[in-house]
Structures are given as structure tokens and as C-alpha cells.
Amino acid sequence: xxxxxxxxxxxxxxxxxxxxxxxxxxxxxxxxxxxxxxxxxxxxxxxxxxxxxxxxxxxxxxxxxxxxxxxxxxxxxxxxxxxxxxxxxxxxxxxxxxxxxxxxxxxxxxxxxxxxxxxxxxxxxxxxxxxxxxxxxxxxxxxxxxxxxxxxxxxxxxxxxxxxxxxxxxxxxxxxxxxxxxxxxxxxxxxxxxxxxxxxxxxxxxxxxxxxxxxxxxxxxxxxxxxxxxxxxxxxxxxxxxxxxxxxxxxxxxxxxxxxxxxxxxxxxxxxxxxxxxxxxxxxxxxxxxxxxxxxxxxxxxxxxxxxxxxxxxxxxxxxxxxxxxxxxxxxxxxxxxxxxxxxxxxxxxxxxxxxxxxxxxxxxxxxxxxxxxxxxxxxxxxxxxxxxxxxxxxxxxxxxxxxxxxxxxxxxxxxxxxxxxxxxxxxxxxxx
Amino acid sequence: xxxxxxxxxxxxxxxxxxxxxxxxxxxxxxxxxxxxxxxxxxxxxxxxxxxxxxxxxxxxxxxxxxxxxxxxxxxxxxxxxxxxxxxxxxxxxxxxxxxxxxxxxxxxxxxxxxxxxxxxxxxxxxxxxxxxxxxxxxxxxxxxxxxxxxxxxxxxxxxxxxxxxxxxxxxxxxxxxxxxxxxxxxxxxxxxxxxxxxxxxxxxxxxxxxxxxxxxxxxxxxxxxxxxxxxxxxxxxxxxxxxxxxxxxxxxxxxxxxxxxxxxxxxxxxxxxxxxxxxxxxxxxxxxxxxxxxxxxxxxxxxxxxxxxxxxxxxxxxxxxxxxxxxxxxxxxxxxxxxxxxxxxxxxxxxxxxxxxxxxxxxxxxxxxxxxxxxxxxxxxxxxxxxxxxxxxxxxxxxxxxxxxxxxxxxxxxxxxxxxxxxxxxxxxxxxxxxxxxxxxxxxxxxxxxxxxxxxxxxx
Numbered sequence: 001x002x003x004x005x006x007x008x009x010x011x012x013x014x015x016x017x018x019x020x021x022x023x024x025x026x027x028x029x030x031x032x033x034x035x036x037x038x039x040x041x042x043x044x045x046x047x048x049x050x051x052x053x054x055x056x057x058x059x060x061x062x063x064x065x066x067x068x069x070x071x072x073x074x075x076x077x078x079x080x081x082x083x084x085x086x087x088x089x090x091x092x093x094x095x096x097x098x099x100x101x102x103x104x105x106x107x108x109x110x111x112x113x114x115x116x117x118x119x120x121x122x123x124x125x126x127x128x129x130x131x132x133x134x135x136x137x138x139x140x141x142x143x144x145x146x147x148x149x150x151x152x153x154x155x156x157x158x159x160x161x162x163x164x165x166x167x168x169x170x171x172x173x174x175x176x177x178x179x180x181x182x183x184x185x186x187x188x189x190x191x192x193x194x195x196x197x198x199x200x201x202x203x204x205x206x207x208x209x210x211x212x213x214x215x216x217x218x219x220x221x222x223x224x225x226x227x228x229x230x231x232x233x234x235x236x237x238x239x240x241x242x243x244x245x246x247x248x249x250x251x252x253x254x255x256x257x258x259x260x261x262x263x264x265x266x267x268x269x270x271x272x273x274x275x276x277x278x279x280x281x282x283x284x285x286x287x288x289x290x291x292x293x294x295x296x297x298x299x300x301x302x303x304x305x306x307x308x309x310x311x312x313x314x315x316x317x318x319x320x321x322x323x324x325x326x327x328x329x330x331x332x333x334x335x336x337x338x339x340x341x342x343x344x345x346x347x348x349x350x351x352x353x354x355x356x357x358x359x360x361x362x363x364x365x366x367x368x369x370x371x372x373x374x375x376x377x378x379x380x381x382x383x384x385x386x387x388x389x390x391x392x393x394x395x396x397x398x399x400x401x402x403x404x405x406x407x408x409x410x411x412x413x414x415x416x417x418x419x420x421x422x423x424x425x426x427x428x429x430x431x432x433x
Numbered sequence: 434x435x436x437x438x439x440x441x442x443x444x445x446x447x448x449x450x451x452x453x454x455x456x457x458x459x460x461x462x463x464x465x466x467x468x469x470x471x472x473x474x475x476x477x478x479x480x481x482x483x484x485x486x487x488x489x490x491x492x493x494x495x496x497x498x499x500x501x502x503x504x505x506x507x508x509x510x511x512x513x514x515x516x517x518x519x520x521x522x523x524x525x526x527x528x529x530x531x532x533x534x535x536x537x538x539x540x541x542x543x544x545x546x547x548x549x550x551x552x553x554x555x556x557x558x559x560x561x562x563x564x565x566x567x568x569x570x571x572x573x574x575x576x577x578x579x580x581x582x583x584x585x586x587x588x589x590x591x592x593x594x595x596x597x598x599x600x601x602x603x604x605x606x607x608x609x610x611x612x613x614x615x616x617x618x619x620x621x622x623x624x625x626x627x628x629x630x631x632x633x634x635x636x637x638x639x640x641x642x643x644x645x646x647x648x649x650x651x652x653x654x655x656x657x658x659x660x661x662x663x664x665x666x667x668x669x670x671x672x673x674x675x676x677x678x679x680x681x682x683x684x685x686x687x688x689x690x691x692x693x694x695x696x697x698x699x700x701x702x703x704x705x706x707x708x709x710x711x712x713x714x715x716x717x718x719x720x721x722x723x724x725x726x727x728x729x730x731x732x733x734x735x736x737x738x739x740x741x742x743x744x745x746x747x748x749x750x751x752x753x754x755x756x757x758x759x760x761x762x763x764x765x766x767x768x769x770x771x772x773x774x775x776x777x778x779x780x781x782x783x784x785x786x787x788x789x790x791x792x793x794x795x796x797x798x799x800x801x802x803x804x805x806x807x808x809x810x811x812x813x814x815x816x817x818x819x820x821x822x823x824x825x826x827x828x829x830x831x832x833x834x835x836x837x838x839x840x841x842x843x844x845x846x847x848x849x850x851x852x853x854x855x856x857x858x859x860x861x862x863x864x865x866x867x868x869x870x871x872x873x874x875x876x877x878x879x880x881x882x883x884x885x886x887x888x889x890x891x892x893x
Contacts, residue, residue, distance in 0.1 A: 264815025357713025
């Protein structure tokens with residue numbers, strides 16, 4: 001072709017140029033759409049994390065009222081028995097009320113006094129009880145205790161309540177607002193890290209509710225899941241990859257595993273309910289039943305991951321072992337499985353992470369119970385972290401929104417840790433043959 | 434925890450028999466290991482297997498037979514009055530018995546017949562527990578003794594151990610099949626019982642879903658109506674919304690990662706999408722109910738639209754976000770599998786990159802993409818927590834995305850969570866819905882796998 005600059009640009013060339021420009025513009029647009037889609041997905045993820053993170057921050061914190069409490073022997077233990085049973089039964093609410101009256105001596109009207117009592121949590125008396133039970137030597141003395149405030153006060157102190165609203169819509173009266181402001185100004189009412197969240201079980205009051213019971217339940221359920229699914233999954237993968245004869249039965253097993261991996265999780269809940277609970281009579285809501293259901297659910301994923309890891313071990317390893325006289329079981333157990341182990345472990349950690357986040361099948365087998373105490377055995381009623389999130393998300397009290405977000409943040413933290421372990425494991429031990 | 438202690442005891446005698454077998458092999462070899470046909474460790478393993486397998490089988494069998502045996506042995510002491518009761522009050526009476534055993538009811542206030550039954554149950558349970566423990570350990574020990582006797586110099590322990598190991602692995606592989614069989618059996622069986630109460634046609638083609646249980650038999654609408662069409666419609670509406678979010682976004686993300694991104698941005702974007710897939714669905718549900726639904730409602734009211742607080746749009750939209758990574762990672766794989774020569778051919782003819790993608794790569798990858806979309810639809814239909822938390826409970830038949838609809842999975846969960854009588858049509862209907870769900874998702878998965886497989890054969 002001759003040099004284009006020497007040719008006079010005719011109308012045809014102008015059309016071509018315009019068409020080229022259009023095509024290039026289309027190219028840029030399409031590229032922008034693709035980048036935009038990725039940016040949009042990233043933005044959504046950021047929005048998700050931010051919307052939970054902002055609320056979780058307030059969920060990890062709790063406003064506490066520091067009050068000097070007179071632990072009156074007359075009320076707690078009039079006969080001086082020091083017997084824990086007597087101490088546990090005492091009327092601690094009256095101690096809290098006394099302390100509040102002492103702090104605001106100017107309030108004498110009955111109705112105003114009962115409003116005053118409502119600024120601390122309903123569970124504040126339990127905090128005093130726990131203290132006295134732990135420190136019986138302090139009976140008769142005056143101690144300074146941190147008491148959880150009520151949900152409405154907590155929201156006000158954290159700035160979540162719109163002060164301009166009329167008192168009826170605000171959920172807290174003008175009088176209470178004035179007291180709270182007074183206490184905040186004097187430094188008696190402060191927002192601090194909520195230890196309750198990590199040291200107690202579920203409660204009807206958000207300020208007393210914690211995730212310890214749910215975390216323990218999750219850990220126990222995962223232990224059952226791992227103990228069942230890991231050996232079964234590895235054995236099945238080894239069999240299918242190394243020993244299984246190529247026949248119809250094996251083909252059926254393989255198709256079946258692939259399909260099972262895509263069965264909705266709620267169906268596994270139905271299986272657990274009909275077979276494990278109603279047929280085999282396993283205890284309802286127990287980590288044992290939950291762990292078995294989750295094990296059956298993660299098994300296909302684990303088998304697929306383990307098979308991939310085993311298939312990645314080069315045949316030369318097997319041939320070398322066979323050549324020096326190993327039997328085929330020895331080849332597999334002494335060489336192939338140890339070499340595939342990092343890959344298998346990576347797959348099973350990812351499977352466990354999915355099991356940790358699973359909710360629906362556990363709802364079916366009754367793990368939605370209201371669990372206050374930390375479960376002690378695999379057959380006791382328990383709940384797990386995602387189900388606790390589900391229960392709290394459904395609760396009407398406003399304080400539970402923040403608690404739910406905090407529990408979600410803890411769940412996400414564990415998931416990130418597990419996945420990070422898997423990534424590190426993969427990086428560290430991944431071998432290129 | 435008797436069974437845990439028993440398992441530990443069993444593990445202890447298995448360990449002991451391993452060393453017993455090994456030492457026996459060393460003894461018969463008389464210090465010359467080469468005389469043995471198998472290594473001492475294999476003799477040990479042989480004896481350990483002969484201990485553990487029978488012991489464990491006995492334990493499992495006995496634990497499964499225990500409730501039945503207890504029922505048979507206690508039958509004579511069961512008061513005639515209780516025998517005549519309806520199943521519900523019988524269960525109530527049994528729970529009284531268990532509260533008595535747990536010490537929640539003082540012996541002084543309990544009815545004498547209940548106390549008698551409970552005490553008998555307690556002694557029987559104790560005897561059975563001890564019996565099972567002795568039985569399991571005894572069977573194991575007997576196995577150990579027999580196996581240990583068989584050890585001689587020429588005994589081929591390794592071959593036997595390896596045969597058992599292979600067999601155990603084969604059994605492990607069938608667990609997945611047994612799971613499927615269990616799912617199908619439980620669903621079909623309960624669905625059959627449901628169809629004894631409600632005709633199949635009413636369920637599959639009925640237009641009204643209100644599964645209330647009646648308080649009185651003569652109440653209006655006492656039977657409840659089980660027409661599942663509104664649920665199917667709601668599921669389809671939410672799935673359609675989810676797919677209209679996920680398909681374009683997922684495909685464009687796949688186009689970016691497979692065609693435009695360099696190795697470094699690819700290494701950044703792919704994990705980002707994987708994170709989206711790793712977020713638990715309960716978190717998405719919380720996000721939908723807490724952030725998205727109120728925002729949509731507010732937006733709707735400023736635009737003059739009436740958006741329900743549990744709108745299909747909120748649930749479907751968030752579900753769409755969750756589905757993006759499924760579509761993008763599968764599509765990314767199939768687009769990467771399109772041979773580079775096809776792209777090079779397009780470039781050689783002067784195509785721009787987007788023209789090559791749209792006219793060459795995407796059509797070539799279409800079967801794989803279709804498979805990915807089918808898998809994503811199956812995922813969306815079976816997704817539970819997002820809709821349970823963000824979609825409604827009322828079974829409306831509507832195509833309006835701003836209205837509240839309910840789905841099959843929401844109904845399964847609400848029907849089965851909380852107190853339930855296992856015989857009512859209400860509870861059983863959840864299994865019928867489960868069977869429909871299982872069947873539909875299975876068909877979609879099989880179709881998707883077939884399409885993907887057929888496509889793969891073209892280029893390999």
C-alpha cells in the first residue's frame with residue numbers, strides 16, 4: 001500500500017475513519033463495562049463489610065454505669081451463713097435501687113424513682129450477684145461496680161438516638177435523658193469494651209447477651225464434622241482415584257458425588273430431621289446431630305478436593321515405589337497420600353469454613369433453641385454462631401442490631417482466619433512436579 | 434457421656450491388641466525377622482483390626498437397638514391409662530418421665546405409676562449401658578484373642594490387612610451414595626404420607642397456600658390449603674431478579690478477568706470475587722434485611738412507589754450479589770478454555786478486542802456459560818437464609834418486584850422450625866416441598882453438567 005498521507009482523503013476515507021472511531025469507542029465502552037462490573041462487585045462487598053463493621057463497632061461496646069454499691073449484709077445474708085445458695089437467692093435489685101436513690105437523693109416521687117431504676121439493665125442485679133458470689137468477703141462493704149445500662153440508655157449514649165424526636169418516639173423520656181447527661185458529664189456513665197459479649201450466652205436483654213455459648217456450640221459441631229468428614233472423605237477419594245474398578249458402579253458413585261455437591265443445604269436439614277432425629281433418635285439441637293448433617297453436606301466437596309490433590313501426584317512417584325517392591329496399598333499410604341496431604345488439608349479447611357457459616361440445615365434439626373449456658377457435651381442442646389446471628393437479627397430490641405453485627409464480625413473473622421490458613425498452606429506446600 | 438468413655442476404652446484395647454499382635458509376631462519369629470512373611474507391624478495391625486471392627490459394629494448395633502429394647506422391656510410396666518392416650522399426650526407423659534429422671538420433679542410429688550415406670554427405666558438403662566459396654570469390649574477382646582492365635586511365621590498378615598483397608602475405603606465411597614438414598618427415601622416417604630392427606634393435584638396446581646393447623650376440627654378453613662403455585666411463583670420471581678443482577682455482572686466480571694486483566698490485576702480480582710462467594714448466606718440475609726430493604730423502601734417512597742419492607746427486590750438483589758462469583762468463576766474457566774488461535778484469527782482480520790470477545794469468544798464459550806447459568810439458577814432456587822431473613826411469609830401471587838412474596842425454602846424453614854407435630858399435614862408438606870426442590874435442582878444440575886461436558890469435548 002502507498003503512504004496514506006499522500007492520498008487525498010475522499011469521502012469514503014472519512015466514512016471509514018468515522019467507523020473506526022465508532023468501533024474504538026465501542027471497544028472503550030465495553031472495556032469500561034467490564035471494569036465497571038468488577039468495581040461494582042467490589043463496591044458491594046465494601047458496602048456489606050462497612051454496613052456490618054459500623055454497627056459491629058457499637059456492638060462491641062457497651063455503656064456502663066459505675067455506682068458505689070453498699071452490699072448490705074441485712075439484705076444479702078442476714079444470718080451470716082456465707083452459704084452460696086443463700087447468696088444466690090438474695091434480693092440484689094434492692095441493692096441497685098438503693099445505690100441509684102443514693103446517687104439521686106433529690107428524686108423522691110415514686111413514678112420518677114421507677115423511671116430512674118430503668119436506666120440500668122434488668123440484668124444489672126445479676127452482675128451484682130456474680131460479684132458477691134465471687135467476692136463474699138466484700139459483704140458489708142461498699143464497692144464500686146460497673147453495671148450495664150438499659151438498651152435505650154445505651155443507644156442514647158452511643159448517639160444512635162435522635163434527640164430531636166419527641167419523647168414518645170425516642171423510647172426514652174426527657175427526664176431520663178437529663179439524668180443520663182448528668183451521669184455522662186460526671187464520668188460515671190462511660191462506654192467501654194463489652195466483655196459480656198464474649199463471656200456469656202444468649203439473653204433476652206441485648207446488653208446481657210453474648211456469643212460464648214454459640215461459639216462453643218460451633219466449635220463442638222465442627223469437631224464432629226471434621227472427625228467424620230475428613231477420614232471418610234480422604235478414604236473415599238483414595239478409593240475412587242486409586243483402587244476403584246472402572247465400571248458402572250464407580251461411574252454412578254462419581255455422578256452421585258458431583259450431584260450431591262450441588263444439592264441445596266436445606267435438603268440436608270430435612271434429611272437430618274427425618275433420618276437422624278426421627279429414625280435414629282439422636283438428641284434434637286445437639287452438636288452431634290448438627291455435626292453429622294454438616295459432615296454429610298461437606299463430604300462431596302471434600303472428596304472432590306482430595307481427588308484433585310491425589311490426581312496431581314505424578315505417576316512417576318507411584319512407579320518408583322512399585323519398582324522397589326511396595327504393594328499398591330503401601331504406594332498409596334506411604335507415598336501418594338502424604339504428598340497430597342497439603343492439598344487435601346487446604347480443601348478440608350475450606351470445607352470446614354463453609355460448614356462454619358452454614359445455617360439452614362441446622363435450623364431444621366432444632367439448633368435455634370434459646371441457649372443461655374455453654375454446652376458441656378455433644379448430646380446437649382446447643383446453638384451455633386450463624387444461627388445465633390439469625391436469632392438476634394429477628395429480635396425486635398434495637399440493641400440486638402449492634403450485637404448481631406458484632407457476632408457477624410466475629411464469624412467473618414473466623415472465616416477469614418480459616419481461609420487465610422488455607423491460602424498459606426497452599427503457598428507453603430504447593431509443589432510443582 | 435457413657436458412649437464417649439466407651440469409645441476411649443475401645444480405642445485403648447485396640448491399641449493394646451496392636452502391640453499384642455506385634456509382640457506375638459516377634460516371639461514366633463524367634464528374633465529372626467526375615468523368617469516372618471509380613472512385618473511385625475502388619476501382624477499388629479491385623480490383630481487391631483480384628484479387635485476394633487467387631488467391637489465398633491457391636492457398639493453401633495447395640496446403640497441402635499437400645500431404644501427398641503427399652504420399649505419392649507418396659508411395655509409390661511406402662512400404665513394402661515397411658516397406653517390408651519393419643520400420641521401427643523403420650524409424648525407429654527414421657528417427657529414427664531424424663532423430667533422425673535433428671536430430678537426436676539421431686540419423687541414425693543410424682544404420681545406413683547409414673548415413679549414406678551421411671552425407676553424401672555432408670556435401672557434398665559443402667560443395666561443396658563453396662564451390658565453394652567461389656568459386650569462391645571468383650572467382642573473386641575474375643576476378636577483379639579482369635580486373631581492373635583492365628584499368627585504364625587508364614588501368616589500373610591499384610592495381604593489381609595490391605596484387603597480390609599481397601600474394603601473400608603470402598604465403604605467410605607458408598608457413604609455419598611447412601612446419603613443420596615437417605616435423602617430420596619426420607620423425602621419420598623414423608624411426601625407419600627402427605628399425599629394421603631392432601632391430593633397431589635391440589636398441591637401441585639392449587640392457587641392458595643395457607644397451611645394453618647386448626648385449633649378445632651369444625652373451624653372454618655380447618656384443613657388448611659396446600660396449593661404450592663404461589664410458592665413456585667414467588668421462588669421464580671426472586672430467582673429471576675437474582676439472575677438479572679448476577680448474569681450481566683458475573684459475565685462482565687468474567688470478561689474482565691479472562692480477557693482484559695493482566696496477570697497482576699487478575700490475581701487481585703479473582704480472590705475478591707471468591708470472598709463474595711465465601712460470605713455466609715446468613716450474613717447476606719442480615720445485610721438484605723438491615724441495609725438493602727430499608728434503603729429500597731426509602732428510595733421507593735421518594736419516587737412515589739409503594740415498596741414492601743420485605744420486598745422481593747431486596748431479597749432477589751442481594752441473592753444476585755451472592756450468585757455473581759458462581760457465574761464469573763465458571764464462565765472465566767470456559768472462556769479461558771477457548772483456544773487462543775480463535776482470538777488470534779479474529780485479531781488478524783482486524784477485529785478490536787471487544788469485537789473478538791463478543792463475536793468469537795462468547796459464542797464459542799456459550800454452552801459452558803449456559804451450564805454456569807443453570808447451576809446458578811439451581812443455587813438461587815435452593816438458597817434459604819437470604820429469603821428467610823429478607824423475603825416475606827405471605828404467599829402472594831404477583832409479578833411485582835416491590836411486593837412481598839414467599840418461596841419454597843422459606844416455607845420449608847417456617848414449617849419445620851419451632852414446635853411441630855410430626856403427623857400433621859402442615860409438617861409433612863415441608864417434605865413435599867423439599868422433594869420438589871430436590872427434583873428441580875437435580876434436573877438443573879444434571880442438565881448443566883451435561884452441557885458443560887459436551888462442550889468440553891469440542892476442544893480437547
